[in-house]
Amino acid sequence: MTERPRPHVAPTRGVTLPNPLGRRAVVVGAGSFGTAVAVLLARGGFRTTLQTRTVEQADELREARENARYLAGVELPQNLKIDSIESGPGRAEFIFLGVPSATLGEAVDRLEAQGLDRRSKVISLAKGLVPPLGVPPTVLLTERFGPHRVACIGGPAHAREMVTHGAGLVASSADEELASTIAAVFLRAGVVCEHTDDPVGVELAGAAKNAAALAAGATEGQGLNAAGAAAGHIFAEVWRLAEGMGAQPATFIGLAGTGDLVATALAPQSRNRRAGELLAAGVARDEIPRRIGQAVEAFESVPLLEAALHRAGVASPVTSGLVGLIRGTIPLDEWVALVRTTVPPPADWRDGPGPGRFRRWWDRLLERLAFQPERRERRELPGPAD
Numbered sequence: 001m002t003e004r005p006r007p008h009v010a011p012t013r014g015v016t017l018p019n020p021l022g023r024r025a026v027v028v029g030a031g032s033f034g035t036a037v038a039v040l041l042a043r044g045g046f047r048t049t050l051q052t053r054t055v056e057q058a059d060e061l062r063e064a065r066e067n068a069r070y071l072a073g074v075e076l077p078q079n080l081k082i083d084s085i086e087s088g089p090g091r092a093e094f095i096f097l098g099v100p101s102a103t104l105g106e107a108v109d110r111l112e113a114q115g116l117d118r119r120s121k122v123i124s125l126a127k128g129l130v131p132p133l134g135v136p137p138t139v140l141l142t143e144r145f146g147p148h149r150v151a152c153i154g155g156p157a158h159a160r161e162m163v164t165h166g167a168g169l170v171a172s173s174a175d176e177e178l179a180s181t182i183a184a185v186f187l188r189a190g191v192v193c194e195h196t197d198d199p200v201g202v203e204l205a206g207a208a209k210n211a212a213a214l215a216a217g218a219t220e221g222q223g224l225n226a227a228g229a230a231a232g233h234i235f236a237e238v239w240r241l242a243e244g245m246g247a248q249p250a251t252f253i254g255l256a257g258t259g260d261l262v263a264t265a266l267a268p269q270s271r272n273r274r275a276g277e278l279l280a281a282g283v284a285r286d287e288i289p290r291r292i293g294q295a296v297e298a299f300e301s302v303p304l305l306e307a308a309l310h311r312a313g314v315a316s317p318v319t320s321g322l323v324g325l326i327r328g329t330i331p332l333d334e335w336v337a338l339v340r341t342t343v344p345p346p347a348d349w350r351d352g353p354g355p356g357r358f359r360r361w362w363d364r365l366l367e368r369l370a371f372q373p374e375r376r377e378r379r380e381l382p383g384p385a386d
Contacts, residue, residue, distance in 0.1 A: 018177065020185035021045040025094040028085060028107060030057065031294070032070040033125055034098025036159035042080040044189035046094070049081040058084040070294075074163050088114030094121050094182075096153075097137075101128035102300050104137050108144055121178055123171075124152040127206035128297040133311075134304030136203035147174035151182060154202035154256035155193075156263030158270075162191060169193040170256040172202040194255060201247030205257035207305055208238035210272045210298040213264040215322050215339075217276025222336045230339045231265060233318035238305060240314045272298045279325060280332055299326055317342050 025046040027038040030053070038050035052058040061067055062082040065075055076082070089095055089111055099107045104126060111122075122145055124137040141150040151173035161167060171182035171193055179195035186193035196202065212231035220227040239252050251257055264270045275296040278288045289295050306323045309316040321338045324330030330338075 018181045024092045026092040027096040029098030032159035040189040042077045044185035055084045098125045101126035128301035129304040134308040138199040156260045172196045172199040201251030202256040204242040209261040213272040214276040214298040217273035218280045237316040
């Protein structure tokens with residue numbers, strides 16, 4: 001097993017992050033992403049345990065020091081402990097849930113039955129929605145544990161590339177210290193990680209990018225314009241839902257949104273993109289996960305997205321059409337016609353900027369430039385008139 005050298009990432013200028021060294025973490029779920037996260041947490045200074053679904057799987061990983069099924073060729077660090085979920089959370093301060101969103105509730109029930117500490121933080125790694133209502137995972141977790149014990153991880157993060165070349169992650173929580181601590185351990189491991197206070201936006205952006213990548217894959221054979229339109233329509237429909245739930249626009253245009261969408265849509269190994277291509281080729285929906293070798297979370301999350309959009313009163317013809325394509329009730333040519341002919345609702349027209357608004361923007365820009373020594377000499381330039 002040979003790993004590529006890990007990239008070094010210097011701490012972000014002007015940002016002070018907590019020291020993560022020695023803090024205990026458990027990653028529940030040894031799929032590709034859960035395994036990659038566990039590797040990075042161990043590299044970054046957390047005392048980390050990766051928990052597998054079965055005792056047999058734990059024995060196998062412990063013996064081989066490799067997850068041959070999900071992350072072949074990547075050596076598991078010697079300081080990464082391997083165990084099964086039967087061992088429970090123990091005294092871990094951080095619990096990372098690398099389980100499918102559909103089984104998130106079961107995973108939480110099990111943790112609580114095993115004696116989850118009331119001070120432990122629970123971090124979702126899922127990029128889907130929780131049935132039956134289609135809520136973002138942190139909404140469910142917040143109901144159980146409160147907002148200050150809950151966080152999520154998003155961003156463009158293909159598992160293998162994370163541990164060999166790096167990634168652009170987002171750690172998000174209503175609790176700033178929790179989000180910044182998670183960001184700090186990833187930064188120490190050589191992976192860029194921003195921290196935000198918009199977990200619902202991060203999770204809906206992740207669900208949107210999965211659906212958009214599936215739609216693009218299904219439509220690409222009919223032309224790149226159609227593929228781009230399919231992804232764009234779905235992203236816009238989900239954004240209107242996210243906006244109604246208080247999400248921030250910057251989340252959808254940043255790493256967790258368009259960054260993750262581009263990474264997923266371009267990646268040949270993307271499960272969601274490949275699933276869309278197989279749908280377009282006429283492969284039955286139930287056969288596709290077997291061909292890919294892993295579950296396709298968008299197959300579960302897209303119908304949940306449609307239901308959530310409907311409940312919120314958000315028009316979502318393209319998302320609804322994608323559900324029909326997945327279920328086989330809409331043929332491919334009808335799906336493509338829908339994508340090509342759907343006209344999004346008009347933008348919310350706003351009045352022009354009020355007096356002094358441009359001046360305030362200019363002053364903020366000059367303030368930011370003041371922190372860049374190489375450009376300080378420009379600070380005294382006069383600003384434009386209002």
